[in-house]
Amino acid sequence: MVKITTVKTKPYTDQKPGTSGLRKRVTVFQQNQHYAENFIQSIISVVEPAERQAATLVVGGDGRFFMKDAIQLIVQIAAANGISHLVIGQNGIMSTPAVSCVIRKIKAVGGIILTASHNPGGPSGDFGIKYNISSGGPAPEGITNKIFEVSKALQEYHICPELKVDLSTIGKQTFEVDTFKPFIVEIVDSVDAYAEMLRGIFDFAALKDLLSGANHINVRLDAMHGVVGPYVKKIVCEELGSPANSAVNCVPQEDFGGHHPDPNLTYAADLVNTMKSGEFDFGAAFDGDGDRNMVLGKHGFFVNPSDSVAVIAANITSIPYFKKTGVKGLARSMPTSGALDRVAKALQMQLYETPTGWKFFGNLMDAGKLSLCGEESFGTGSDHIREKDGLWAVLAWLSILATRKQSVEEIMKDHWQKFGRNFFTRYDYEEVNSDAANKMIKDLETQMFEPSFVGKQFSSSDKTYAVSVADNFAYTDPVDGSVSKNQVMLAPLVDIALKVSQLHERTGRSGPTVIT
Numbered sequence: 001m002v003k004i005t006t007v008k009t010k011p012y013t014d015q016k017p018g019t020s021g022l023r024k025r026v027t028v029f030q031q032n033q034h035y036a037e038n039f040i041q042s043i044i045s046v047v048e049p050a051e052r053q054a055a056t057l058v059v060g061g062d063g064r065f066f067m068k069d070a071i072q073l074i075v076q077i078a079a080a081n082g083i084s085h086l087v088i089g090q091n092g093i094m095s096t097p098a099v100s101c102v103i104r105k106i107k108a109v110g111g112i113i114l115t116a117s118h119n120p121g122g123p124s125g126d127f128g129i130k131y132n133i134s135s136g137g138p139a140p141e142g143i144t145n146k147i148f149e150v151s152k153a154l155q156e157y158h159i160c161p162e163l164k165v166d167l168s169t170i171g172k173q174t175f176e177v178d179t180f181k182p183f184i185v186e187i188v189d190s191v192d193a194y195a196e197m198l199r200g201i202f203d204f205a206a207l208k209d210l211l212s213g214a215n216h217i218n219v220r221l222d223a224m225h226g227v228v229g230p231y232v233k234k235i236v237c238e239e240l241g242s243p244a245n246s247a248v249n250c251v252p253q254e255d256f257g258g259h260h261p262d263p264n265l266t267y268a269a270d271l272v273n274t275m276k277s278g279e280f281d282f283g284a285a286f287d288g289d290g291d292r293n294m295v296l297g298k299h300g301f302f303v304n305p306s307d308s309v310a311v312i313a314a315n316i317t318s319i320p321y322f323k324k325t326g327v328k329g330l331a332r333s334m335p336t337s338g339a340l341d342r343v344a345k346a347l348q349m350q351l352y353e354t355p356t357g358w359k360f361f362g363n364l365m366d367a368g369k370l371s372l373c374g375e376e377s378f379g380t381g382s383d384h385i386r387e388k389d390g391l392w393a394v395l396a397w398l399s400i401l402a403t404r405k406q407s408v409e410e411i412m413k414d415h416w417q418k419f420g421r422n423f424f425t426r427y428d429y430e431e432v433n434s435d436a437a438n439k440m441i442k443d444l445e446t447q448m449f450e451p452s453f454v455g456k457q458f459s460s461s462d463k464t465y466a467v468s469v470a471d472n473f474a475y476t477d478p479v480d481g482s483v484s485k486n487q488v489m490l491a492p493l494v495d496i497a498l499k500v501s502q503l504h505e506r507t508g509r510s511g512p513t514v515i516t
Helices: 026-031 035-045 067-080 096-106 141-153 192-199 204-212 229-239 269-276 305-314 320-325 339-347 358-366 390-404 408-419 434-448 503-507
Strands: 005-008 022-025 056-061 085-093 110-114 126-133 156-159 171-175 183-188 219-222 282-286 293-297 330-333 351-354 372-375 379-382 457-460 463-466
Touching (some): 035 067, 035 156, 056 096, 067 085, 067 126, 096 110, 096 192, 096 390, 126 141, 204 229, 219 229, 229 390, 269 293, 293 390, 293 408, 305 330, 305 379, 305 390, 330 339, 330 358, 339 351, 351 358, 358 372, 390 408
Parallel strands (some): 056 085, 085 183, 330 351, 330 372
Antiparallel strands (some): 005 156, 022 126, 110 126, 171 183, 282 293, 372 379, 457 463
8 A cells, every 4th residue: 555645845936837837947846845746736736636536647758857757756746646547658758749649539637748848958957847738738827827826825745755656668557545546557658649640640651652662752850869759760760661860869868969959950950961961852850849840851941930831731631631620720829920821811711820829729729710830939730639749740741742742942932932932030049138138128119119110111231121010919819718918029021021129239149130
């Protein structure tokens, strides 16, 4: 019989989860007494006590440092709080899209994901704990607010400190927990359920011919030592027949090999340089937890994320799933360029512009209003799950290549010719002083609401642009009527819809800032 212990604790005031959960330095979780335990207890406390003894939670993470320690704590605290059943990826590994998939498949009450997404890992890196609800999507604000309120008042947590699980062996482990019925921990293959789902979405025979047939293309997929490695190896290499050297950096590591697992031109520079050699026809990189992707063509031809979702939308019939379900609507986050808008208009599809945060897409999907969506931060997805999905996006692109029998560059240039082109550049500012960044936003807001700002001209190199619109983005959710305000300040410029800010000025970066 496993004993339950009640541990006295003190609340923390900084455990407010965002749309991506609670993210902090690893040292915050390690060096502050009961910090991780408090937050895990706060999550489980939002599951009603009456529901817990029939409840299943899915647990998985991206392999980063402290993940396995956190999983053992989740097991011990879940058992002590009466949760009936945990489903955990083998060795703790399960991508964010796969967790969403498994939650939906087994009708779990929710899931806990151990990830800080594309942030660095290792002992000096970041760690995160995120709660997803029964739809498979990130917990909405109502739930995260409840978690935060519990965390601010928490005086004790319940734990079974002697309970230890073997994360390496697939199968069920049963424990008799004091006062509760048997507690079951089920270790599952990290890939199986997700791969089964993809087989129902894509034409695997066509993809196999593209990757290993007589006229196959050569691909290079970089998992960046994140969670996607086992998925790429098992699905793309073993099942679809792409050569083993198609996939690199596929062993998840606690520090992501000492690299930053962010799939962009800066942090995936090795892939970019490899693609420039011309040896490979298609390249892609994935982030730490598998929900983001970057697509490259031969010779390093870069597809920006705004264009990527637009191309998938324009070629959506290349994906059998959408032939069965139809296309209910398209959506993009506000910072994402208007490339998708052009496709929606041309194909007479409903388009939604949402604030940043996948939960807004999830609301539309749950209401049957949305099929395909994307954001400028390298996230693309559809209503097959309630998270963005990096490998899904790559297979979508490969499906388009298989259908059109053109290169990435040819497809992209044909797209621009047909729909027009939106220019887009993303600048990432890391470790910036928050006070300076807030002052920049305030200064920008003050300037942009001056009556003379609309019509004002800005020059960059030999080009001059005039401000056509400046506003403070607000969104009324068409599903639940909730209102999100003050998301981002907009300053689209005439003709090519560019936005201008003064961030370089505040951060000491040189050159013009052009963001859309």
